[in-house]
Amino acid sequence: MKKLPEVNESFEELYRMLIAPIKSKLMLTGIELKVFNHLGEPRSAEAVAEALGTHPENTRLFLDGLAASNLVVKQDGLYQNTPVAQAFLVGNASTFMGPMLAITAQTFFALDDLPKLVREGPPPPPSPEADMGSGQIWTQYAAAMANAERAGIARQAPEIVSELLEFPSFKKMLDLGGGPGLIGIAIVAAHPSMKGVIFDKPAMVRIAETAIKEYGMEDRMGVMGGDFIHDPIGEGYDLIWASSALSLAKDDMDSLTKKIYDALNPGGVFLVLHEGLTYERTKPDAMVLSMMPMALTGQDMRFDQGEIADSMLRVGFKSVRSRTQDTDWGPMDLDIGRK
Ligand SMILES: C[S@@+](CC[C@H](N)C(=O)[O-])C[C@H]1O[C@@H](n2cnc3c(N)ncnc32)[C@H](O)[C@@H]1O
Known part of the structure; x- marks a missing residue:
């Protein structure tokens, strides 16, 4: 049998x-x-x-x-x-996440012909107008991003920042690539007197300006529009926060971290929250999988664990401490550099 x-x-x-x-x-x-x-x-x-x-x-x-x-x-x-x-x-x-979930799901369509992507490689690069970094496209996403910030990182950021020993002495902060600005607003609101600047593409900071007014923070917050890779980002900051914003600088990270170092006061703190891939780029699963469509279509802008921290040390930061921060998007790396 x-x-x-x-x-x-x-x-x-x-x-x-x-x-x-x-x-x-x-x-x-x-x-x-x-x-x-x-x-x-x-x-x-x-x-x-x-x-x-x-x-x-x-x-x-x-x-x-x-x-x-x-x-x-x-x-x-x-x-x-x-x-x-x-x-x-x-x-x-x-805190309605509908638009952000729908926008993210749109990026998954790139995998509709996954066998072709695997067999033949990425399609030709998108035109500059379709570039995710362009101000116009980000503007369309601004309302969705604002809700997602309120629903997630804007709740966590003030807790993270107020745990820093230097927090009471901070006078001025920068939210670099701050998008519609809710994270910067939440951090500044958690401090009795600190002032803040939201830096992003010009189209995006116009939306951040509206949020600053909505939350009655006009006397403590302003905006700067530009491209942080090529343009000045201001100076005299005690704190620079950057979350999920530095991908486009990945190819020349040291130039940006040096610019950030120079923009900080002595003793200033640079706080970065970003994906940090581990286990030979196979974890955390949420980061690996959600960014797979972009990566397979030739736009792999994902950071490895320690990549930003190493850059901070190379450009002169006195110390860098890193830890894993749980977020609604999955575990991320939090790098804290001190000048
Ligand atoms: C994924 S969003 C993150 C927004 C916010 N920091 C957060 O955590 O929700 C990335 C932001 O960085 C901005 N950004 C990316 N590259 C930039 C550049 N070179 N100059 C200015 N802003 C940039 C984008 O316009 C966008 O608003």
């Missing part, structure tokens, strides 16, 4: 991987249809279908799928947002 093969592994992990895209499709569709806006309170599938003008039976099936994905709970036939959906997927909230 032929024997069945001896199997010591389970293929459950493979099957879970296969169905994972269905979860993301459900979430993105929920965002698109604004389903979560209607589920702050428990509601029936019929009530949701009526509010959205959708097919009743398929709406029920769809809501069951959202419940299976832990984005809503279903009890006694009524559906309601889970706390995470309520915090980040409701359309009118200032």
